Amino acid sequence: MERNVLILSLARGLLGEVHPVLRAVSTELDAANHVVRIRFEYDGEPSRAARESCSCAATEVIADFVTPWCLDEQHVVRPRPQPIAPLALLAYQRWEPEDAS
Secondary structure: OOHHHHHHHHHHHHOOOOOOOEEEEEEEEEOOOOEEEEEEEEOOOOOHHHHHHHHHHHHHHHOOOOOOOEEEEEEEEOOOOOOOOOOOEEEEEOOOOOOOO
């Protein structure tokens, strides 16, 4: 799968699933091991609803792949002002003004 297709798949999956605590979403393919990695980075501990919404988005992405692809879904708490640590392809990043704390 091309990187553009992966980004579009993730963008589609995120529709209606982004919560205010979500800072960034990134992804990458590990073709050798048939793994799709998706990392969700949160500004503090996410609520159950926020985490479930992100899991729904990840499910939409992996549904675009046929077996034997697997999903590595990562939920990382990375509060501001810590910098985000995205995977190879950044699909979503909320706007965070530098002077706001």
